[in-house]
Amino acid sequence: MQNGLKVNTLTIHLIFFIMTGFIIPVFQPASVEAIPAFARKYDMSCTSCHTKPPRLNAFGEAFHMAGYQIPQTQEGELRKKRQIGRIHSETELMNIFAMRTTGNIAESVSGGKPPESNIAFPREIELYFAGSFTNNISYFFNLSHESRRISGLASDGHNHGHFEETSEFGLGKEFFLMFNLRPSDSEFSHKKMKGPMVMGPMIMVGKIDPSTNFSYSSNRQLILDSPGQVNRESGQMQRFTLSPYAFSAKFFGVQTGEGKAIEVTKAVLYNTTGSYGIDSHAMIGGLMLQAGLMQGILTNGSDVNEKKDPYLMARINFGGTHYFSGSVSGLVNWGNDTARVGTQLVDWFRYGFAGNIKYKLLDIYGAIIWDTLSGLSASDAAQFDDSAMGLTIEGDFLLTDYDLISLRYDHMDAGGYRHEKADGRVITLQLRRYFRDNFALFLKDSINVGRVSRNPLQNYRHLIAAGIDFDF
Amino acid sequence: MNFKSKKIDYSLALILTASIFMTTDGRTQEMDHSTMEEHGSSPSEKKPLMETPVNGEVVKPIDDMAVMRGEMIYKMSCFLCHGKNGEGDGPASRFIGPYSHPRPNRFTSGVFKFRSTESGELPMLKDLMRTIREGIPGYMPSFRNLGEDGIHAVASYIAKAFIREELPTSTTIKYVKHVGPYTYSAKSAWRGGILYNIMKCNECHGADGKGGRTDLKDERKILIHPVDLTRQETFGNGTRHEDIYRTIMTGLDGTPMPGYNDAFRGEEDSAWDLVHFILSLQGR
Structure with a gap:
């Protein structure tokens, strides 16, 4: 069922009861097995690369940075590939194909007005094709279907907040080619051993998520976004999508360069979950340097002002x-002139830090990101807060081989039109049970620990959801 | 739990030997011609080894250049699981088996699951190379694409930097070649089924081979599940006939799986019956 079908509260409570009281204890976890494409190709279990999918552990990060290849091996498992000259050809489609389905079986929103109960599964179905064509050209193609997707509507310059809920199928979050300009080779000499070890540079071109190399990447969330709600008749936002505040837009009333409303909690700029651009990164010892250019914010291919959004990132492991x-x-x-406030194109400066520490089975990560808009018109400047900050910190811990507990804190000092902006503080507690490495049920409660009001960022106390995360 | 080689009872051995002789088809007479004993053989006298590298060449000795190259590769890739100091404490290691086996090997401990040497001994260099080359299904990728020189380099670095002892170059275990009368037959698998129970394999792996015991722990006191013998993809030490033979003879040090070399001493060809029984469980 899609598009936020509303059902009565009794049904929702019944589903929660069944999940927590019956399904979870009855199903016994199965042994770990290799599942999606890379796991199948390399004969490895998911947890070789993931703490739990989709979050990467150190080995997975190294695999990812090396262009979906195990460092130093180029294409580690050639037994499962044909080689025609320099071209690798897969012998089995399943070695490059994977699928992920996620969604909430049940949602219950309480403490605000109006209370809601929804069923939204599957919310996302993603298809992946990933691997390498040659030793130095890798690919990652993602198609996806998303229901309850919130898109901004065009405004006339005075209307800064109309949206629609849609279901879409098309190019997924990422769709790119990756070129390794300095592949490792079989030749070896003393000369190569001098100085720090270098990996890359790698060039990614297409629809990319540059934050995939950040210490806290946007796409690999163990606590999935809780979809927002839009009034279908009026287009008014009823509740914003709950996603990591650090990555989000944070400004009430800001629009894309094309003049479409941007959801306050939508991940944007460097922390977008996918945007057209070109990215390069390289590892020099424990230091990663990344630079790139992205198309205008959320412009989905078009770029009204034909300017680009450059970024620089440095990471130390x-x-x-x-x-x-x-x-x-x-x-x-x-x-660079990437967004619009009123009728004026504005520059959007974003800077911030992220960190990650993994110790044994504990994984703690977070990001703090500041945003500033400049170039506002004189009339807007008086009523518009041009700076904002978002903070997200999450900790995950494996209680057993099959149970993962997560705790996340989101904090937003929002910017935007002063008469409509509000700040947000949310704590989310989630329990995931992995019946197999690729199949998890989760139960989570996002608690608004700040003020409850009619503002779409604040109009709930508890947002409880139970859902499924399935990879194949 | 005894992690060393296990000897079957003398009486059981007699029964075993008698049953083998009753069903023998002249294999023992041929054994001298079809066995390979690595112990004491000089390189020039060596018969074909199961453990020879893919290209058939004898393993090169460890040299400084190989160690240096191995260090570079290790520090790019292997340390993520095995740790920078070879302690098996790399940052990704705990996620492979959070609360249960397996965990990446601690090279410094001197305990190695995958060997062609006797239980309790260090592996040969070619054993390390085989594991690097083949990987461990489910947990460690194959590094075949490093090439034999690269694989040799990594094995050399592990030996030099972490094991820090002279690795054996031979073994007392007899490896009977899987040829002639020792290839698969229903009769051999049937004999293997008898051995399976006599040697108490069923106590851990279950009567149906699916791995019944749930209370076993490895040397690190971590829960370990016996391999499901009906599913070859769970065989960490390889799925080829020779791999299964070697696993039976050497055991898997650090786990409750003992080596049966002593039990089969003088009747090494009978181990093939057990191999064939295991293969029959998989319908192979």
């Missing part, structure tokens, strides 16, 4: 022994 690893990242991102 540390650890590597005693079950410990970590990284810190710093980001600077310039949105």
Whole structure:
């Protein structure tokens, strides 16, 4: 069922009761097995690369940075590929194909007005094709279907907040080619051993998520977004999507360059979950440097002002022994006439930091990101707060081989039109049970620990959801 | 739990030997011609080894250049699981088996599951190379694409930096070649079924081979599940006939799986019956 079908509260409570009281204890976890494409190709379990899918552990991050190849091996499992000259050809489609389905079986929103109960499954179905064509050309193609997708509507310059809920199928979050300009080769000499080890540079071209290399990436969320609600008749936002506030737009009333409303909690700029652009990154010892250009904010291919949004990111990795690893990242991102406030195109400056520490089975990560808009018209400047900050910190811990508990805190000091903006503080507690490495049920409660009001960022106390995360 | 080689009772051995002789088809007479004993053989006298590298060449000795190259590769890839100091404490290691086996090997402990040497001994260099080359299904990728020189380099670095002892170059275990009368037959698998119970394999792996015991722990006191013998994809030490033979003879040090070399001493060809029984469980 899609598009937020509303059902009565009794039914929702019944589903929660069944899930927590009956289904979870009855199903016994199965042994770990290799599942989606890379796991199948390399004969490895999901947890070789993931803490739990989709979050990467240190090995998965190294695999990802090396262009979906195991470092130093180029294409580690050639037994499962044909080689025609320099071209790799897969022998089995299933070695490059994977699928992910996620969604909430049941949602219950309480403490605000009006209370809601929804069923939204599947919310997202994603198809992946990923692998390498040659030793130095990799690909990642993602198609997806998304229901309850909230899109901004065009405004006349005075209307800054009309949206619609849609269901869409098309290019997914990422769709790109990756070129390794310096592939490792079989030749070896003393000369190569001098100085720090270098990986890359890698070039990604297409629809990309540059934050995939950040210490806290946008796409790999263990706590899935809770979809927002839009009044279908009026187009008014009833409740914003609950997603990590650090990555979000944070400004009430800001629009894309094309003049479409941007949801306050939508991940944008460097932290977008997918936008057209070109990215390059390289590892020099424990230091990663990343630079790139992105198309205008959320312009989906078109770019009204034909300017680009450059970014720079540096990341330092540390650890590597005693079950410990970590990284810190710093980001600077310039949105070049990329958004609109009223009728005026504005620049959007974003900067921030992210960090990650993994110790044994504990994984803590977070990001703090500041945003500033400049170039507002004189009339807007008086009523518009041009700076904002978002903070997200999450900790995940494996209680057993099959049970993951997560706690996340989101904080937003919002910007935007002063008469409509509001700040947000949310704590989310989630329990996931993995019946297999690729199949998890989750139960979560997002608690608005700030003020409850009619503002779409604040109009609930509890947002409880139970859902499924399934990979194949 | 005894992690060393296990000897079957003398009486059971007699029954076993008698049953084998009753069903023998002249294999023992041929054994001298079809066995490979690595112990004491010089390179020039060596018969074909199961453990020879893919290209058939004898394993090169460890040299400084190989160690340096191995270090570079290790620090790019292997340390993520095995740790920078070879302690098996890399940052990704705990997620493979959060509360249960397996975990990446601690090279410094001197305990190695995958060997062609006797239980309790260090592996040979070619054993390390085989694991790097083949990987461990489910947990460790194959590094075949490093090429034999690269694989040799990594094995050399592990030996030099973490094991820090002279690795054996031979073993007392007899490896009977899987040829002639020792290839698969229904009769051999049937004999293997008898051995399976006599040697108490069923106590851990279950009467149906699906791995019944749930209370076993490895040397790190981590829960370990016996391999499901009906599913070859769970065989960490390889799925080829020779791999299964070697696993039976050497055991898997650090786990409750003992080596049966002593039990089969003098009757090494009978281990093939057990291999064939295991293969029959998989319908192979």
